[in-house]
Amino acid sequence: MSFAHSPTVLGIETTCDETAAAVVTRDEEGRGRILANEVLSQIAQHAAYGGVVPEIAARAHVESLDLLVARALDRAGIKLRDVDAVAVAAGPGLIGGVMVGLTAAKALALVAGKPLIAVNHLEAHALTARMTDRIAFPYLLLLVSGGHTQLLAVRGVGDFVRLGTTIDDAIGEAFDKTAKMLGLPYPGGPHVEKEAAQGDPARFDLPRPMLARQKPDFSLSGLKTAVRLEAEKLVPLSHTDVADLCAGFQAAIVDVVVDRTRTALRTFRPAAGQAPTALVVAGGVAANEGIRRGLRRLAAEAGLKLVAPPHELCADNGAMIAWAGLERLSLGMIDDLTVAARARWPLDRLAEPSPTGKA
Amino acid sequence: MRVLAIDTALGACSACVVERGAAEAIASETIYMERGHAEELVPLIDRVIARVDTRFEGIDRVVVTIGPGSFTGLRIGLSAARAIALGLEVPVVGVSTLSALIAPALTTEAGRVIAAAIDARHGNVYVQAVAPGGRPLMAPRVATIRDAVRALGSGGISLVGPAAPVVASDAFALGLDARVVDAAPAPDIAWVARLGIAADPADAPARPLYLRPADAKPQDNGRLPRQ
Numbered sequence: 001m002s003f004a005h006s007p008t009v010l011g012i013e014t015t016c017d018e019t020a021a022a023v024v025t026r027d028e029e030g031r032g033r034i035l036a037n038e039v040l041s042q043i044a045q046h047a048a049y050g051g052v053v054p055e056i057a058a059r060a061h062v063e064s065l066d067l068l069v070a071r072a073l074d075r076a077g078i079k080l081r082d083v084d085a086v087a088v089a090a091g092p093g094l095i096g097g098v099m100v101g102l103t104a105a106k107a108l109a110l111v112a113g114k115p116l117i118a119v120n121h122l123e124a125h126a127l128t129a130r131m132t133d134r135i136a137f138p139y140l141l142l143l144v145s146g147g148h149t150q151l152l153a154v155r156g157v158g159d160f161v162r163l164g165t166t167i168d169d170a171i172g173e174a175f176d177k178t179a180k181m182l183g184l185p186y187p188g189g190p191h192v193e194k195e196a197a198q199g200d201p202a203r204f205d206l207p208r209p210m211l212a213r214q215k216p217d218f219s220l221s222g223l224k225t226a227v228r229l230e231a232e233k234l235v236p237l238s239h240t241d242v243a244d245l246c247a248g249f250q251a252a253i254v255d256v257v258v259d260r261t262r263t264a265l266r267t268f269r270p271a272a273g274q275a276p277t278a279l280v281v282a283g284g285v286a287a288n289e290g291i292r293r294g295l296r297r298l299a300a301e302a303g304l305k306l307v308a309p310p311h312e313l314c315a316d317n318g319a320m321i322a323w324a325g326l327e328r329l330s331l332g333m334i335d336d337l338t339v340a341a342r343a344r345w346p347l348d349r350l351a352e353p354s355p356t357g358k359a
Numbered sequence: 360m361r362v363l364a365i366d367t368a369l370g371a372c373s374a375c376v377v378e379r380g381a382a383e384a385i386a387s388e389t390i391y392m393e394r395g396h397a398e399e400l401v402p403l404i405d406r407v408i409a410r411v412d413t414r415f416e417g418i419d420r421v422v423v424t425i426g427p428g429s430f431t432g433l434r435i436g437l438s439a440a441r442a443i444a445l446g447l448e449v450p451v452v453g454v455s456t457l458s459a460l461i462a463p464a465l466t467t468e469a470g471r472v473i474a475a476a477i478d479a480r481h482g483n484v485y486v487q488a489v490a491p492g493g494r495p496l497m498a499p500r501v502a503t504i505r506d507a508v509r510a511l512g513s514g515g516i517s518l519v520g521p522a523a524p525v526v527a528s529d530a531f532a533l534g535l536d537a538r539v540v541d542a543a544p545a546p547d548i549a550w551v552a553r554l555g556i557a558a559d560p561a562d563a564p565a566r567p568l569y570l571r572p573a574d575a576k577p578q579d580n581g582r583l584p585r586q
Contacts, residue, residue, distance in 0.1 A: 048577045055430065055573035062434045062567060066441040080446045096431055099397045103435050104442040106401035110408075111415055111446030183585045228583075236584040337401045 007084040007329060008035070008076075010108070011322025012069065014061040014101030015093025015121045016147065017042040017052045021068040022318030023076035023083070024131070026326045032131035035076035037312070037319040038068045047186045051176065052146075058096030065104050072318065080112045085334065087325020090118035091342030093147075098341040106337045115334035117325040122347050124320040125282040126154050129307040131323040135280070138272040139307075142261050142295070145283035145316075146172030146187070151216050151264040152347060153272040154280070157327045161271040162348035163264045164216030171253060172285045174220040178227055178249050182242050192246045193288055199240070199247030204230045206252045208259070216264035223252055254294040261295065265302055278305045286314040361385075362420045363443065364552035365404065367396040367436040368428030368456050369477065370521060370544025374400070374407045376418070377552035384549050386410035391544055396435050404439065415447055422555025424546065425453035426568040427477060427485035427499060433567055441565055453565040454554045457487035457499050459546035460520045462554055465493055468540060471515035472496060476507065476522035484522045485570055501570045504529050511535075521545070 006025050013020040022037040042060045046052050073080060088105030091098050102118070109116040126141050140163075141152045149166040169177070172189060179188020184195065206226050209219040227249050234241045261279070268276050279299045285291065292308050299306035313320060328334070360379040367373070372395075375387035386407045390399060408414050423440035426433040437453075444451035460475035474488035479501050486507040488497040497510050504522075508529045516537040518527050523539045530537035555563075 049575050050577070053573060053575040056575055058430070058434060059567065059569075059573060062437050062441075065438065066445045069442070070445055096434070099431065100434055100438045103397060103400065103438040107404070107439040107442035108446050110401055110405055111443050177581075181581055181583055183582055231583050236586045238586045242585065337405060338398055340398050 007326055008078065008082065009085045009087050009117070009322045009325040009329060010069065010072070010080070010083045011318040011320070011325055012065070012086070012088040012101045012105045013121070013316055013318045013321045014065060014097045015089045015091065016097065016316055017046055017057050018316040019061050019064050019068055020316060020318035021065070021072040022322045023072050023078065024319050024322035024326060030134060032323050032326070034319045035078070036072040037317055038072045038075070039317050040064050040068055043187060050180050050186055052094070054094045054096055057094055058100060061097045061100040065100060069104070069108070080108060083112065083114060085109070085115045085117050085325055085329050086112065087117040087119050087321050087328070089121040089124060089321050090339060091121065092345040093121055093343065095341055095343040098343070102339070102341045110337060115329065116337060116339070117328050117333070118335040118339045119321050119324040119328065120345050120347060121321070122148060122345070123158070124324040126152065126160070126347070127157070127324050127327055128282055128309045128313050128320045129278070129280040130327070131320070132309050132313065133307045135278045135307055138274065138276055139278045139280050140261070140264060140268050140276040142257070142279070142281045143283045144171045144257070144281065144285035144291070146170060146176060148283060149218050151261060153268055155272050157331055158333065160347040162346070162351040163267050163271060164218065164260060166218040166220060168219055168221040169224065171218070171220060171257070172283070174224050174253070175285065177224050178246070181228055181231065182237065182245060184242070189285060189288060192250060193290065195243045195246035196250040196290065199243030199245070201247040201251035203244040204248040206230070206248045208252055208255045211256065211259050213263070216260045216267060218256065218260055223249065250290050254290045257291055258294040258298050262298055276304060278307050280307045282309060282314060284315045287311045360419045360556055361417050362422050362552050362555050363404070363418050364422040364548055364555055365400070365436045365440050366424040366545060366548055366551050367400055368424040368426050368433040369546070372396045372399045372403055373545065373548035374404045375548045375552055376407060376411050377549060377556070379556045384552070387548060389545070389548055396432050400435055400439055418447055418449060420449055420555065421447070421451040422552055423451065423453055423565050424456045424459060424551055425566060426456060427479070427501070427570045428456050430569060437565055437567060450560040451565040452555050452558045452560050452563040453568070454551050454558065454563065455487070455499060455568055456546055457485065457520070459551045459554055461487065461489060462550045463547060464517055464519050464540050465489070468517040471517045472511050473517045473519065474507070474511055474526065475520040476518060476526045477520050478522045484526060486526070499568065499570060508533060508535070
């Protein structure tokens with residue numbers, strides 16, 4: 001392995017409904033620099049189905065991944081042989097799509113004669129804050145997306161302690177299901193947020209599940225049901241009804257997120273051996289401004305810095321995979337070409353399996 | 360021209376390096392397998408390439424089977440092939456599994472219809488047929504075994520492909536002159552390479568040939584009425 005002071009890694013992401021490729025380099029001071037970050041969303045192809053269809057996702061990935069890799073290398077102004085490693089999300093995710101990305105990455109690594117780095121997609125979300133803000137370990141991570149809702153103590157690369165998780169739906173899933181019930185387009189998160197901004201959060205008395213529980217776990221399905229029960233009393237729904245239901249739903253989510261994260265801050269020190277250096281939020285749902293505001297308040301209250309990556313780095317992307325690859329490469333953590341795609345891949349190997357697999 | 364050919368669409372994981380016009384592959388490996396192609400393929404390509412003096416250097420084209428076959432399997436081959444072509448900056452061409460199954464029989468089965476059949480589940484096959492002389496008789500399609508047999512006519516029929524035996528037994532039942540020429544679980548990788556050498560990259564894109572849409576239905580249940 002021969003790389004100069006600025007290692008450069010190609011990152012590939014195909015675990016869900018974004019096909020992505022990026023080139024990221026790390027300078028002498030350890031700062032990440034994104035040279036290219038190409039993302040092709042498949043949202044339009046899944047919208048009619050009200051959610052991501054695995055076979056449609058896999059079909060879309062194989063049609064466009066190589067084009068995105070070529071474009072990323074092009075934008076970065078480099079050739080494949082110039083990268084120091086090829087990093088790829090090897091899971092967790094929709095296995096058909098993961099296999100497309102992983103197989104392509106292995107082939108690229110083989111042709112270029114460079115190491116392959118199999119990255120855990122969740123770890124990539126978790127480490128993004130180090131690329132953007134150079135924060136030190138350990139930190140508290142709230143990972144919130146369509147498939148995941150977890151609070152983690154991030155102690156190091158590959159070293160996580162799961163403090164809490166959802167016992168049913170992921171937060172992003174709750175947003176999507178609520179949106180669907182209210183007739184809003186897929187994916188639901190941004191649409192619920194937009195409606196919520198015009199609504200009255202106090203009109204409906206919605207529950208805050210798990211509030212004040214000792215362990216920072218989440219439960220979202222009861223909230224979703226409560227929204228449905230309120231909505232069913234009002235059908236046909238007016239625009240105001242929809243806006244108020246969204247506002248009430250989002251306010252409840254924010255309260256739950258802030259309470260659960262506050263609880264996690266209390267359990268952090270025993271798990272990590274020291275206080276967190278920062279509170280980090282990552283994952284697609286981290287783009288929600290209501291949640292960001294709530295966490296900003298909490299961080300201020302706890303005397304912590306809140307790190308929330310820019311929106312394009314919260315959603316699935318290749319840059320986070322490339323960065324995780326850089327982190328692992330610098331520690332000599334590389335993989336061989338036999339590595340298998342993983343539908344499930346918990347960050348904390350010692351934690352109980354999550355009840356739904358959605359952690 | 361020298362090509363690297365890859366096939367993972369059916370019951371094998373295969374790769375070979377073939378020079379145009381040469382009788383033998385420079386290097387070739389085939390492992391018959393029902394599943395596990397994703398883990399096996401790239402290390403297998405690595406082994407094949409290791410037996411070529413100049414390794415990837417001098418590969419002018421990548422060839423890959425595009426299906427029909429296992430959706431996951433054909434995507435693995437395509438992902439690898441397209442990535443290798445990108446890395447080498449050479450063209451990549453697609454070859455259908457059915458064409459690759461038929462190709463070797465074209466010289467041995469003169470005067471007969473040649474049909475290739477691949478199991479497509481629930482009494483269906485992916486099928487393609489050529490008339491004597493190599494003229495197209497049936498374009499690649501998914502059909503019930505019975506419909507496939509009916510479309511093959513009443514003359515001599517030579518069957519190839521993993522589902523050749525089941526098609527043959529239906530043909531026998533109708534009193535047809537059918538014989539199974541080869542029921543190997545996957546095409547001979549050297550023939551995949553030869554068809555790829557003969558193909559025009561403009562007419563043979565390395566894109567999946569599923570023959571079936573994705574199994575998905577629009578979901579509208581649970582949506583509440585709005586004003």
